[in-house]
């Protein structure tokens with residue numbers, strides 16, 4: 001029974017490792033989401049900058065085109081004989097000049113905006129890069145932890161055949177069968193009740209377990225029962241409670 005408790009303690013440790021191996025990659029999912037959010041933030045900041053630049057360029061082109069038109073109109077003025085026609089062209093030139101004035105004002109405003117968005121972009125860049133570095137470091141830490149966990153679990157599993165060979169064959173068969181349905185499969189007899197399901201065990205069976213006469217399973221939950229006084233294995237209970 002003592003050898004079986006040792007095996008169970010080992011199996012508990014192995015199961016614990018496997019659970020952690022399953023949970024750890026989920027932490028990386030969280031990092032992936034953070035990483036995506038940071039990339040999006042960066043793209044948005046760059047987009048804002050680009051938008052101002054594009055408008056600035058369009059504004060400059062617009063002004064240039066209108067200035068060319070004015071030159072063209074001014075060239076035509078010399079050849080115009082009719083007074084009305086002359087006035088109409090002058091009016092057009094005047095209109096273009098006003099339009100240029102509005103765009104020049106916008107262009108100045110855009111220059112300030114460009115300075116602001118550029119400064120913001122630089123600020124965002126350094127902040128976001130810092131956060132990305134932090135997320136990547138945490139990701140690497142998770143990978144390291146996972147690799148250590150796998151190595152630890154494999155080392156534990158390597159000792160399992162040795163632990164198994166120390167357990168009585170019949171007991172081992174029972175243990176392996178019960179373990180598929182209930183963990184822990186082996187539980188202590190507490191006073192007169194099962195340490196697994198807490199139901200009362202018949203006095204005759206209690207006596208047989210205490211007397212170490214026969215191995216019994218709990219008639220309610222089917223777990224293997226042992227009397228703590230009969231074994232010298234304090235770690236067993238500590239391990240069971242930590243699960």
Ligand SMILES: [Zn+2]
Pocket residue numbers: 194195196197198199218219220221222223
């Ligand atoms: Zn029980």
